[in-house]
Amino acid sequence: MRSRKLFVAVALCCAFLFVTPSAFAASWGRIFTVSRTVSVRESPFDDALRVRMLKAGQRVRADFFEDGWAAVFDLRETQRSELKAMGYVRVSDLTNGRVMDIEDGDAAAAGKTVAKRAPRTEEEEAKPAAPSHRAVRSAKSAKQARADETEEAAPVVKHGVKRARTEVADDDVVKPSKSAKTGKSSKSSRKTRREVQEKIPKGFGEILVADCSLSVREDRDIGSKLKRVLRPGQKVRVDFVQGGWSAVFDPAVTTRDESLAWGYAGSKFLLTEAEYEARQSGQPVQDKPAKDAEPAKLKKDAEPAKNAKGRETVKKAEPTSKAAASVEEAIGYKVLERKADRKTKDTVLRVRLTVTRPPTKDALRAIAREIWKSEHKKGEVVQLEVLLSRMDPKGLAYAVVKFRADGRITEFWWRDTVLEDGGK
Amino acid sequence: MGVRKSSSHHPLWGAFIFLALIAPAFSSSFAAAQPQRIGFVDPQRVVDSTRLGRKAKADLARFIAEKDRMARDGAAELAALRRAAEVPGLSAQERATREEAYRRKALEHQLLLRENERDVKSEEAKLLRYVMRRADDVLRDIGRKGGYAVILIDPNAVGYVDKTNVDLTERVARELNSRGK
Numbered sequence: 301m302r303s304r305k306l307f308v309a310v311a312l313c314c315a316f317l318f319v320t321p322s323a324f325a326a327s328w329g330r331i332f333t334v335s336r337t338v339s340v341r342e343s344p345f346d347d348a349l350r351v352r353m354l355k356a357g358q359r360v361r362a363d364f365f366e367d368g369w370a371a372v373f374d375l376r377e378t379q380r381s382e383l384k385a386m387g388y389v390r391v392s393d394l395t396n397g398r399v400m401d402i403e404d405g406d407a408a409a410a411g412k413t414v415a416k417r418a419p420r421t422e423e424e425e426a427k428p429a430a431p432s433h434r435a436v437r438s439a440k441s442a443k444q445a446r447a448d449e450t451e452e453a454a455p456v457v458k459h460g461v462k463r464a465r466t467e468v469a470d471d472d473v474v475k476p477s478k479s480a481k482t483g484k485s486s487k488s489s490r491k492t493r494r495e496v497q498e499k500i501p502k503g504f505g506e507i508l509v510a511d512c513s514l515s516v517r518e519d520r521d522i523g524s525k526l527k528r529v530l531r532p533g534q535k536v537r538v539d540f541v542q543g544g545w546s547a548v549f550d551p552a553v554t555t556r557d558e559s560l561a562w563g564y565a566g567s568k569f570l571l572t573e574a575e576y577e578a579r580q581s582g583q584p585v586q587d588k589p590a591k592d593a594e595p596a597k598l599k600k601d602a603e604p605a606k607n608a609k610g611r612e613t614v615k616k617a618e619p620t621s622k623a624a625a626s627v628e629e630a631i632g633y634k635v636l637e638r639k640a641d642r643k644t645k646d647t648v649l650r651v652r653l654t655v656t657r658p659p660t661k662d663a664l665r666a667i668a669r670e671i672w673k674s675e676h677k678k679g680e681v682v683q684l685e686v687l688l689s690r691m692d693p694k695g696l697a698y699a700v701v702k703f704r705a706d707g708r709i710t711e712f713w714w715r716d717t718v719l720e721d722g723g724k
Numbered sequence: 725m726g727v728r729k730s731s732s733h734h735p736l737w738g739a740f741i742f743l744a745l746i747a748p749a750f751s752s753s754f755a756a757a758q759p760q761r762i763g764f765v766d767p768q769r770v771v772d773s774t775r776l777g778r779k780a781k782a783d784l785a786r787f788i789a790e791k792d793r794m795a796r797d798g799a800a801e802l803a804a805l806r807r808a809a810e811v812p813g814l815s816a817q818e819r820a821t822r823e824e825a826y827r828r829k830a831l832e833h834q835l836l837l838r839e840n841e842r843d844v845k846s847e848e849a850k851l852l853r854y855v856m857r858r859a860d861d862v863l864r865d866i867g868r869k870g871g872y873a874v875i876l877i878d879p880n881a882v883g884y885v886d887k888t889n890v891d892l893t894e895r896v897a898r899e900l901n902s903r904g905k
Contacts, residue, residue, distance in 0.1 A: 522865070523865065523868070543857070543861065695854075696850060696851075696854055710794065711790055711791075711794065712790070713783075713786055713787050713790045714783075714786075715780075715783045715851070716779045716782065716783055717776060717779045717780045717783050717851055717854055717855070718854070720775065720776045720779055
């Protein structure tokens with residue numbers, strides 16, 4: 301009798317162990333255990349920059365199979381978006397040289413059947429099967445791809461475009477379309493947050509959340525007088541970012557006057573609401589789309605805020621369509637400055653993305669191209685300087701992309717240095 | 725012998741008050757009399773030994789590689805134009821047109837190389853400035869807390885440095901690394 305109970309208990313434990321991972325795992329891509337050290341590259345080319353290494357025994361999710369390459373993701377990643385990929389690896393490195401086949405077209409990667417792709421979620425089924433830029437580029441060598449960049453750009457960007465244009469979150473009022481909570485509480489908490497947000501008037505800067513108990517000091521100096529302490533999760537209005545410090549204001553303040561600030565806090569401890577929630581939950585959680593969605597539209601000059609250098613232009617769109625759900629996915633931008641030289645027709649365009657962490661380099665190129673499309677004037681040679689959210693608007697840009705008048709990218713580089721202090 | 729209860733009549737009370745009043749003046753003059761400390765920081769070592777500096781170097785290397793790629797592409801185009809101009813059997817007019825195209829491209833290429841060189845220097849300066857601005861914050865803190873009146877950062881301006889006592893480079897690097905975390 302006793303041994304029978306023991307057997308049942310062991311069986312239950314085993315069942316739990318086997319069932320749990322599949323029950324909680326995201327239902328896309330395929331999971332591989334790497335059998336040796338594998339290079340993860342920035343783009344699906346052998347000569348692309350190596351962005352990280354996978355160790356033997358490490359498990360990753362792979363998807364977007366194309367021409368022998370696959371995008372790899374963290375196992376906890378729930379969103380099937382190439383923007384979320386760690387990078388690209390050769391499929392043969394994942395399978396340790398074995399050939400494999402994936403049932404749909406984008407898996408021409410490899411040859412014969414080993415396993416089938418996990419079923420897609422309803423949302424993914426509704427989407428056009430995310431061919432993304434890989435489908436366009438991967439068949440070509442890096443050099444060819446560069447040469448043909450202009451022609452290929454359209455489909456490349458289209459994927460990112462729609463997201464960039466239709467799913468961008470409001471820059472000032474963070475819309476929590478992505479909830480860290482799930483189930484019943486999710487809906488109510490979303491409602492409560494929306495109510496709270498409605499009380500926050502629109503104004504300058506950004507509404508951000510304190511990541512932890514955060515000291516607000518009299519000056520941009522750790523030795524200066526403590527003025528107050530923000531509690532974790534407290535919302536504040538943030539502006540005047542300089543040297544890793546941000547001026548924090550009462551969210552109700554709408555006048556952009558530094559003397560009205562409560563004080564200064566370390567910029568790296570101020571997050572967007574979505575980031576804060578994701579950090580609280582330990583992983584990004586996909587949310588259901590809002591029911592009261594309106595048709596998507598691109599708003600130009602939606603919120604003109606005054607800047608020392610002039611008017612800031614906000615390009616944003618509301619997360620509205622059913623597919624448009626995630627603030628994390630949404631990438632919007634704000635034009636900070638435009639300097640045009642009439643004689644040479646050279647224009648320096650400084651923009652700030654609404655993300656704090658840099659996208660993958662391919663995604664960044666696609667985003668840059670999309671911005672160029674929206675902002676360039678005929679015959680202009682544009683140098684696009686891309687900053688990330690909460691970086692000093694007058695400081696060094698994260699990435700620089702130079703375009704010819706015909707839209708071809710001539711130069712593209714980025715600076716990891718500016719991320720060292722949290723991208724401030 | 726009776727002790728007086730009221731301290732206001734104590735004969736030494738006046739002296740106590742007097743000392744209390746002049747003590748701050750004495751202490752400040754003692755502090756002023758302390759020898760002012762002088763520190764030295766080697767910016768190159770700060771760049772070499774900090775995470776921020778190493779990232780800046782990697783960024784610069786990437787920038788130079790991008791410029792080199794452009795130069796290589798330009799050189800390849802130039803070589804192609806030259807080959808096209810030297811093809812045998814061309815008419816005099818066609819050859820002249822091709823040679824003109826080659827000359828124009830050669831000038832553009834020279835210009836590009838000069839621009840690249842200038843851009844690399846400019847980028848190097850920008851990145852170094854970025855790193856040193858972070859280091860400046862650290863220097864200011866160390867200077868204030870450690871009582872340093874002067875911290876030198878130009879090795880050429882210093883004849884002799886007693887590294888054991890004066891060199892703050894490692895301290896600055898350590899502090900800078902810890903702030904970046």
